[in-house]
Amino acid sequence: MRRVGIVMTLASAAMLPGCANGHDEHVTLAEVPAAARETILAHLQGGQLSELERCRDEKGVVYEAAVQRAQGEFEFLVAENGAFLGTEEEEREYEECPAEDGAFLAPTPLRDGASFTARITHPYLPLSRVRYAVLEGRSEKVIREVQDQTRVVGGVECLVLAEKEYANGELAEISYNFFAQDAEGNVFYFGEDVDEYENGIVTGHGGAWLVGRNADEPCLFMPALPRKGLRFKAENSPPEAEEWDEIADLEGELRVPAGFFRDVLVIREGDRPGKWSERKYYASGIGLISENKELNLTVLGREGPGAR
Known part of the structure; x- marks a missing residue:
């Protein structure tokens, strides 16, 4: 089960880059740099990689991975240097449920x-x-x-x-x-x-x-x-x-x-x-x-x- 309470508070749409506004292309895992590939593999967690896109924009390169798990499809973003950037769902949930400061x-x-x-x-x-x-x-x-x-x-x-x-x-x-x-x-x-x-x-x-x-x-x-x-x-x-x-x-x-x-x-x-x-x-x-x-x-x- 997703932890909605934490996701609502942690995600910030302004900080979560995606492939929507840049040039994206389908790639294979073998075409991904080693650091980013390791992060993607670490987040499969028993699932199967169903889609992988590379996005290029003015801020650099981001990889968007879609993983099919028993609970459904899970999408996340990884920077070229291997940094985990969060999930697409986190961005949507933050926009719907802004954080309550102070708690x-x-x-x-x-x-x-x-x-x-x-x-x-x-x-x-x-x-x-x-x-x-x-x-x-x-x-x-x-x-x-x-x-x-x-x-x-x-x-x-x-x-x-x-x-x-x-x-x-x-x-x-x-x-x-x-x-x-x-x-x-x-x-x-x-x-x-x-x-x-x-x-x-x-x-x-x-x-x-x-x-x-x-x-x-x-x-x-x-x-x-x-x-x-x-x-x-x-x-x-x-x-x-x-x-x-x-x-x-x-x-x-x-x-x-x-x-x-x-x-x-x-x-x-x-x-x-x-x-x-x-x-x-x-x-x-x-x-x-x-x-x-x-x-x-x-x-x-x-x-x-x-x-x-």
Whole structure:
């Protein structure tokens, strides 16, 4: 079943390119660039590709795929670089049901029967392509690395992102974070295992939570089609972990040691609604580039640790 509540709020017609206004042509999967082909295959999810079109306009190339599934036909859009751009149905539903600003989204994809993949291709969180990153500050350092093995959480196969946090050169925490992406391109957070360290010894597990253990549903972590003002709960397992997020900007600019980035997505976070204590900055095609402009991207690796 489609999650109408989330689709109504996430989709933005102005941000969803299609083939209606450009020059389109039928193509085969073999004619599609590797990055876009991988995204299309990841979203088949047991269905059959029934039609594939390539659209060219002033903004570039977009591929529109039609997939026949048991529930009916499903159409979605993919950029030439492999970014999942959303669905045709999302655009129509947004026009019919505009979002209600101020409300925090807390979708229930498991209850609603959503389908998931462990391949994360969201343009602002492309964990399956950008698998290694280092962020550094004055006294902090975080190493983010996607693991080779997936893990089943709450009955869903999830990508595993390991984060090692260092304070003043000493290991402070290792967390394993579990993500899955639904058919519309929304990235959901299924929880995390946490080990806190002191003098090389595990001293606690603060903030750990998992779907199926102390939460019934995953949390929306990155909307498929973000728009300014959109609010959602990125963690919802009180008292272990609870977080409210709001998209503050989509056109930010930020220079970090790894480079200068435009059209930066800015998400502000807080442990209470409207009480923002942190900001995170995401670049398209890269992912997280800064936390509070204090912990900044210094090293980036693509397609696995061997590429860095």
